[in-house]
Amino acid sequence: MNRDDLLNIGAFAAATGLTIPALRHYDEIGLLKPARVDAGTGYRRYRRGQLDDARMICGLRAVGVPIDEVRAVVGRTPGQVGSTLDGHRERLVAQMRELSQRILAVDEFIEKGNPMPALQAVRPVQIRIRVGDVKEAAAFYTAAFDVVFNEAISSLQFGTYRSDRFFLITLEEGAAPASERDGSRFGLLVDDVDAAHDRALEAGAREVRPPTDFAWKPRTSCVRDRDGNLIDLSQA
Structure with missing residues (x-):
């Protein structure tokens, strides 16, 4: 994996609208796993390709869609998101x-x-x-x-x-x-x-x-x- 393709958690949070505590929580519950976690420091890094999913999660949670329903549509088509x-x-x-x-x-x-x-x-x-x-x-x-x-x-x-x-x-x-x-x-x-x-x-x-x-x-x-x-x- 190209390191240039990775964003640290702060940069990823700023680019998606999600807070750092939210990203840590979503990692813990398996909703949005980072692409890499440093074994020594625990620092999380995310791929640029994860930005769209993260922004969608941010938008759905902002309007109160429950976590389980958000989880069900991550990576799905716009039509499936629309049904939710x-x-x-x-x-x-x-x-x-x-x-x-x-x-x-x-x-x-x-x-x-x-x-x-x-x-x-x-x-x-x-x-x-x-x-x-x-x-x-x-x-x-x-x-x-x-x-x-x-x-x-x-x-x-x-x-x-x-x-x-x-x-x-x-x-x-x-x-x-x-x-x-x-x-x-x-x-x-x-x-x-x-x-x-x-x-x-x-x-x-x-x-x-x-x-x-x-x-x-x-x-x-x-x-x-x-x-x-x-x-x-x-x-x-």
């Missing part, structure tokens, strides 16, 4: 939705002057619906209604625990209903029925009834999700 970024973006959007709900809960607690309100009445907080594929169903509902999907409990989560808005729609994976009549039916209050209806259709729902005004109840519509479940949308 797509998945990470979905994770960040889900975190943003959850954070937005927490902010709403904080605002509610501030308004009520009690950080842990005691719920005085018995009320329903969960329904379960059957879906053909939990991941696909979660993608539909988060795209259509901008809700949080809590993967740990396979549930669409509205509000935060112990807040008045808390409610779960749990997705249970199983065989598709024998007919659409076997699906569940539930209602959602939304800020704008027309906008929510259109968004649901764009996400893959089918229209059952367009937004309609009634003399005896709020403006409503009805759509059917991909798994045959009926969703009634009502103007909040």
Whole structure:
């Protein structure tokens, strides 16, 4: 190996944006091994050909991609890196939705002057619906209604625990209903029925009834999700 092709750890860090402690850590965990380590001094040296991988690692870690996912794409094609970024973006959007709900809960607690309100009445907080594929169903509902999907409990989560808005729609994976009549039916209050209806259709729902005004109840519509479940949308 040509010594002129090697960079010491300081020069390599400066050229890639990674810190020296980060490079030492990535060597220890096997993510980015130096080309040569001096047996006597322990000094690390890197090939110039490693610069691209190091810069990619720096970029992915800067936006919070987990180490294991970074490891999986080092040396891979741009398309494979793009798939990892797509998945990470979905994770960040889900975190943003959850954070937005927490902010709403904080605002509610501030308004009520009690950080842990005691719920005085018995009320329903969960329904379960059957879906053909939990991941696909979660993608539909988060795209259509901008809700949080809590993967740990396979549930669409509205509000935060112990807040008045808390409610779960749990997705249970199983065989598709024998007919659409076997699906569940539930209602959602939304800020704008027309906008929510259109968004649901764009996400893959089918229209059952367009937004309609009634003399005896709020403006409503009805759509059917991909798994045959009926969703009634009502103007909040």
